[in-house]
Amino acid sequence: MNEDTELEGRLRRAAELFDPVPESLLRVARGAYAFRTADAELADLTFDSLAGPAPVRGGAQPRLLTFDGPGVSIDLEITPSGAGGRVVGQVMPAQQATVEVRGAAPRTVTTDGLGRFVIGDVPSGPFSVRCRAGDTAFTTEWVTV
Amino acid sequence: MDSDSTEHLFRAAADGDGAAWEALVGRLSPLVWSVIRSYRLIDADAHEVFQTCWFRLADNLGRIKEPDRVGSWLATTARHECLKVIRGSRRVIPTSDLDVLSPGADDRSPERAVLDAEEADGQEALLRSVWEAYERLSENCRRLLRVLMASPPPSYAEVAAGLGIAIGSIGPTRGRCLAHLRKLLAG
Structure with a gap:
């Protein structure tokens, strides 16, 4: 011993x-x-297509993520591109919102009237967004893109 | 409660004490790194997963209900993130032994100064032979021993969380793997 x-x-x-x-x-x-971020506004990762035990793989499929916050949720579809990814998302319920990428290289985009947005050239690494819609604001958990 | 216990550091960090956070990072980073290394991701992926774990802990400071189990929380988070990287369509080239044996000059830890002194004592050759023998073990042994190598030594609960295995299986496997390692070193 x-x-x-x-x-x-x-x-x-x-x-x-x-x-x-x-x-x-x-x-x-x-x-x-x-x-x-303040815990009250953290939106939990409730669905991740990479979380299953044996995902169906057919080449480079986009990764699908859902985050649920208080009364709002956000869906993301991440497609690998270059050294990072391209993020297509939608805020639900559908409404106009601003979406801010957190971290070392912050960026802000405004969604269309249905809450849809695109963020290109997201560098690989930790990724999270802060979203403001009407008088609610929430922040997603970090994922590795 | 011990004022430098992990639990105390966690509670202080959650209350806004930045120095306690830094101490927590110093305390638990080797555990997080060891878990990630045990999955043998390529360096770039390992670095990204490590960062995600700490960003996520910072956001969850107010939500973790059992501060004494923050090490297990981080180990579990690291395991989940590693498995997602492995399952994803990303780079899945295993890390080469050469990379592990030749850390970049910029990546030296604070402990390096102490270890440099050991090197001067001729300790490095001995440790290198241990490390090389370790690299020849089975994947299961390498994985378990890599997590056990964290400094300070992890609890078995943390090891189990990092590897997704039962606590009861750790002791017997550890004994078997160390016996095998001893044989490699003798042979």
């Missing part, structure tokens, strides 16, 4: 030496605190 503990300790030191947490990632994680 002690032998095992000792060998595991050597593995731990080897991992610290050969595969440490990259410092650049620690910086991002520390900085994530500044991006946090």
